[in-house]
Amino acid sequence: MIEKKKLLLAEDDDLLASLLHFRLEKGGYEVQLSKDGREVKEHLDQQMPDIIVSDIMMPYFSGMELVDYVRNELKSSIPIIIISSAGNEENVLIAFEMGANDFISKPVSPSELMVRVARELNKV
Amino acid sequence: MYLCKTLVTNKAIKLEASIDPRIPKIMVGDPSKLTQVLLNLLGNAIKFVEKGSIRLSIERKSSKGKIHFLKFSISDTGIGISDEHLEHIFDSFKQAEHSTFAKYGGSGLGLSIVKRIIENLGGSITVTSKLGEGTTFKFVIPFERGNIENLTVKKADEPGLEKKKQAVKGLKVLVFEDNLLNQRLIEQQLKSWSCKPHITDNALNGLSILENKKIDIVLMDLKMPGMSGFEVTERIRKSKNKKVNQIPIVAISADFSTKDKEQCVENGINEFILKPYSTGELLSILVKSTKPMKTTSSVASKKIKPTAGENNKNSEVDFTTILEDCMGELILLEELVVLYKQNALEFIGAVRMHLNNNDLEAVAFAAHKIKSGLAMLKTDGLYTIVEQIQNTSKNDGDKKHLEFLYTCFLQEYPLVEQLIDEKMKALKKNL
Numbered sequence: 001m002i003e004k005k006k007l008l009l010a011e012d013d014d015l016l017a018s019l020l021h022f023r024l025e026k027g028g029y030e031v032q033l034s035k036d037g038r039e040v041k042e043h044l045d046q047q048m049p050d051i052i053v054s055d056i057m058m059p060y061f062s063g064m065e066l067v068d069y070v071r072n073e074l075k076s077s078i079p080i081i082i083i084s085s086a087g088n089e090e091n092v093l094i095a096f097e098m099g100a101n102d103f104i105s106k107p108v109s110p111s112e113l114m115v116r117v118a119r120e121l122n123k124v
Numbered sequence: 125m126y127l128c129k130t131l132v133t134n135k136a137i138k139l140e141a142s143i144d145p146r147i148p149k150i151m152v153g154d155p156s157k158l159t160q161v162l163l164n165l166l167g168n169a170i171k172f173v174e175k176g177s178i179r180l181s182i183e184r185k186s187s188k189g190k191i192h193f194l195k196f197s198i199s200d201t202g203i204g205i206s207d208e209h210l211e212h213i214f215d216s217f218k219q220a221e222h223s224t225f226a227k228y229g230g231s232g233l234g235l236s237i238v239k240r241i242i243e244n245l246g247g248s249i250t251v252t253s254k255l256g257e258g259t260t261f262k263f264v265i266p267f268e269r270g271n272i273e274n275l276t277v278k279k280a281d282e283p284g285l286e287k288k289k290q291a292v293k294g295l296k297v298l299v300f301e302d303n304l305l306n307q308r309l310i311e312q313q314l315k316s317w318s319c320k321p322h323i324t325d326n327a328l329n330g331l332s333i334l335e336n337k338k339i340d341i342v343l344m345d346l347k348m349p350g351m352s353g354f355e356v357t358e359r360i361r362k363s364k365n366k367k368v369n370q371i372p373i374v375a376i377s378a379d380f381s382t383k384d385k386e387q388c389v390e391n392g393i394n395e396f397i398l399k400p401y402s403t404g405e406l407l408s409i410l411v412k413s414t415k416p417m418k419t420t421s422s423v424a425s426k427k428i429k430p431t432a433g434e435n436n437k438n439s440e441v442d443f444t445t446i447l448e449d450c451m452g453e454l455i456l457l458e459e460l461v462v463l464y465k466q467n468a469l470e471f472i473g474a475v476r477m478h479l480n481n482n483d484l485e486a487v488a489f490a491a492h493k494i495k496s497g498l499a500m501l502k503t504d505g506l507y508t509i510v511e512q513i514q515n516t517s518k519n520d521g522d523k524k525h526l527e528f529l530y531t532c533f534l535q536e537y538p539l540v541e542q543l544i545d546e547k548m549k550a551l552k553k554n555l
């Protein structure tokens with residue numbers, strides 16, 4: 001049996017989080033949902049996922065800080081996909097510079113996210 | 125600096141800036157990065173200073189040929205930082221422990237990233253601080269002296285602006301407006317977006333244009349001499365010509381009372397826009413008002429079977445996408461709807477409170493938070509209102525306009541909720 005890929009989903013918006021959680025689990029991922037930056041950090045310190053999907057704007061820990069933390073503190077190169085919203089384009093560029101792999105804009109199409117996640121994981 | 129001033133409105137803080145006159149007027153650098161860095165440091169200062177002052181000074185430290193080293197310093201008279209904290213201030217994640225950040229969430233960069241950006245630009249940053257006295261950040265970044273000739277003026281376009289402009293290109297707009305100056309202004313504006321404006325100050329003349337020419341949308345000043353905008357609208361809606369009686373009408377007025385708004389809806393006016401409006405608002409409303417026309421005539425109407433309660437005016441709920449996203453799982457959709465309603469109620473409560481407290485930053489944040497859910501259920505009417513609330517509270521902070529938008533949301537929301545409930549019922553029945 002193939003082991004499920006572990007995906008850390010960092011999203012503080014309940015609606016979007018529920019929807020994405022559902023879809024990603026259906027798609028065969030083991031999803032760990034974090035609703036704020038503290039939880040994200042706790043999860044990361046406990047266990048490294050195979051891929052991270054994170055909103056750019058989050059309480060306690062922005063998506064940019066998350067990328068910075070993973071790349072420079074944890075020294076990990078796991079794929080990170082950033083969820084951005086209108087008005088945050090500048091920050092997305094920074095996130096990319098810090099080492100994010102891909103981004104998807106709100107409103108997020110779950111199907112599109114699934115494709116992007118699969119693509120990033122195939123690259124590894 | 126202007127942006128920062130908006131952040132300190134209810135604090136006893138003085139914001140000062142001084143710029144070395146020896147600095148050349150035109151410098152080549154990365155303005156967006158510099159803005160990020162400055163906004164972050166100034167923003168932090170504002171958060172930690174209760175009273176006193178924040179000073180930004182920029183001076184030329186040294187120069188080597190074309191390269192000028194500019195020294196930026198940001199000092200505040202805030203609470204200061206203890207030595208042990210100071211040591212780790214640029215370390216990753218130290219920011220997050222600050223309880224202050226819990227208030228709005230870490231949308232900021234964090235000092236570790238500020239430092240990295242500065243270093244990427246070839247600069248360096250230092251900090252000194254004394255508890256109880258204040259903090260000073262100093263950083264130096266090299267800039268190249270620029271020429272006026274190779275200065276390309278690039279407007280800071282708002283995201284999606286091009287798309288919107290594209291959407292209204294060639295739009296045939298009939299404008300009822302009696303004020304000459306306003307006529308000019310709006311004509312110019314519309315032409316700059318490649319729309320085709322027809323301007324008239326005469327109701328009868330306008331009506332005859334409508335019957336004889338192909339017009340996509342009507343902009344109507346409500347207060348016109350002779351026939352009022354409401355009367356003209358009534359005539360348009362009563363026209364036997366199907367193309368004329370279904371045309372989108374946007375009312376323009378300097379003041380909308382609740383009664384006016386009710387009359388707008390009764391009369392069949394689709395949207396209203398308050399004077400003075402920004403060009404961005406006008407553009408958005410043009411895009412919004414013309415969109416449904418295009419889609420209903422093509423694909424959408426063929427796909428979706430009309431349901432019984434589909435005689436709505438402004439409010440629209442479209443579950444096609446979300447149901448697809450939920451892979452037809454009604455239980456999940458129900459859960460999302462519950463969350464949606466909770467969010468809306470929270471939003472209504474939060475915005476009321478923040479408006480009373482004059483905390484516009486919090487209003488903008490609340491608006492940002494609810495947007496994603498509104499977009500997911502495709503409740504576009506509410507989305508547009510919230511987007512305007514967000515923009516207004518972020519930009520000019522016009523309190524009166526915010527109250528107006530908030531009232532719009534309050535009036536619109538129950539209608540949308542009812543539509544959602546009806547739709548959910550219908551979906552369940554079909555199972």
